[in-house]
Amino acid sequence: MAASDAASTALTATSPHRGYLSVILLVLVPSALVALAMSTLYFVMLPAMPFLRDYYFEQQEQTYATYVVPLLGHIGAGTIALACGPVNLVNALRNGYTRTHRYVGAVYAVAVAISATCAIFMSFHAYPGIIPGGRLIVTSGFCTLGILWLGTLMMALRGILIRHDIVAHRFWIITNFSLTFAAVVIRAENGAIIAADQFDRLYPWLGWVSWVPCPIVGSLLARRVNRRRRGRVPV
Ligand code: HEM
Numbered sequence: 484m485a486a487s488d489a490a491s492t493a494l495t496a497t498s499p500h501r502g503y504l505s506v507i508l509l510v511l512v513p514s515a516l517v518a519l520a521m522s523t524l525y526f527v528m529l530p531a532m533p534f535l536r537d538y539y540f541e542q543q544e545q546t547y548a549t550y551v552v553p554l555l556g557h558i559g560a561g562t563i564a565l566a567c568g569p570v571n572l573v574n575a576l577r578n579g580y581t582r583t584h585r586y587v588g589a590v591y592a593v594a595v596a597i598s599a600t601c602a603i604f605m606s607f608h609a610y611p612g613i614i615p616g617g618r619l620i621v622t623s624g625f626c627t628l629g630i631l632w633l634g635t636l637m638m639a640l641r642g643i644l645i646r647h648d649i650v651a652h653r654f655w656i657i658t659n660f661s662l663t664f665a666a667v668v669i670r671a672e673n674g675a676i677i678a679a680d681q682f683d684r685l686y687p688w689l690g691w692v693s694w695v696p697c698p699i700v701g702s703l704l705a706r707r708v709n710r711r712r713r714g715r716v717p718v
Contacts, residue, residue: 503573506569506572506573507569507573510569510572510664511569511570511572511573513667514565514566514568514569514663514664514667515565515566515569517565517666517667517670518562518563518565518566520670521558521561521562521666522558522559522562524539525555525558525559526555526558526559540610542610542683543610546608546610549608550604550605550608553601553604553605554601554605556597556598556601557597557598557601557602557605558598559598560593560594560595560597560598560601561594561598561602561663561666563590563591563594563598564591564594564595564598564663565663565664565666565667567587567588567590567591567594568591568660568663568664569660570587571584571587571588571591571656572657572660574587588656592636592640595632595633595636595659595663596633596636598632599629599632599633599636600629600633602625602628602629602632603625603626603629603630603633605625606621606622606624606625606626606628606629606690607622607626609621609622609625609687609690610686610687611687612682612683612684612685612686612687613683613684614684614687616687617687618687620687620688620690620691621686621687621689621690622690623690623691624687624688624689624690624691624693624694625690627691628662628665628690628693628694631662631698632659632662632663635655635656635658635659635662635698636655636659638651638655638659639651639652639655639656639659642654642655642656650709650713653705653708653709653712654702654705654706654709655705657701657702657704657705657708658698658701658702658705660701661697661698661700661701661702661704662694662697662698662701664697664701665693665694665697668693668694668696668697669689669693669694672689672692672693673686673689676689
């Protein structure tokens with residue numbers, strides 16, 4: 484291979500555009516679809532057509548009617564987090580739009596703080612299914628996720644606002660968004676257990692299975708991004 488070909492192959496392999504495209508296809512599109520679907524369902528369809536409650540997650544109808552503020556606070560703010568997170572990932576990859584990045588980042592941080600606090604509360608009222616220990620399984624899972632969601636946000640904010648450490652900020656905010664992305668994973672898993680007619684038996688396990696892989700993949704990706712971007716101008 485000629486030297487110029489080798490150089491161009493190496494350049495393509497590490498090109499930010501490839502990362503940019505993968506973020507759009509694998510993260511931005513699914514996140515936007517789930518954010519749109521959930522906000523339409525809870526803020527448009529269910530209020531306009533209350534009879535739908537008899538079909539959609541009817542097991543939690545009474546619970547959701549009782550805890551409407553934390554539930555809608557969680558879903559509304561979660562939707563904003565799911566929509567804002569990928570915008571900033573794309574911005575960061577493009578190495579520009581600093582002011583937009585900060586503005587969108589602030590909205591994301593407030594949204595995660597609200598949604599996670601409501602989620603921790605809702606974890607004590609999540610559907611326990613019909614299996615022994617279902618309450619402990621589902622509550623411990625969602626509660627741990629909520630605490631980690633808040634904890635990684637704190638670490639990301641501490642990294643940039645107090646320590647001015649862009650590497651730490653990048654690591655923790657990518658890990659944090661991987662936890663936000665659990666909202667996408669759970670929709671896919673939920674569809675699978677409904678299709679397999681195992682919803683009442685398997686739902687409590689989603690409290691754990693929906694998110695444990697996310698920070699593992701997220702933190703590995705964060706390390707990789709940090710390795711690649713070492714030496715470049717920070718966002
Ligand atoms: C990542 C941290 C999150 C935690 C800890 C969490 C936790 C919870 C809990 C405990 C419930 C009640 C489940 C039940 O009734 O059985 C719930 C419901 C819900 N969450 Fe989250 N959640 C998170 C992220 C998100 C995000 C980012 C969204 C944005 C779309 C979201 C949307 C919803 C919706 C729509 C429901 C109602 C149940 C449904 O329709 O499936 N969640 N969440």
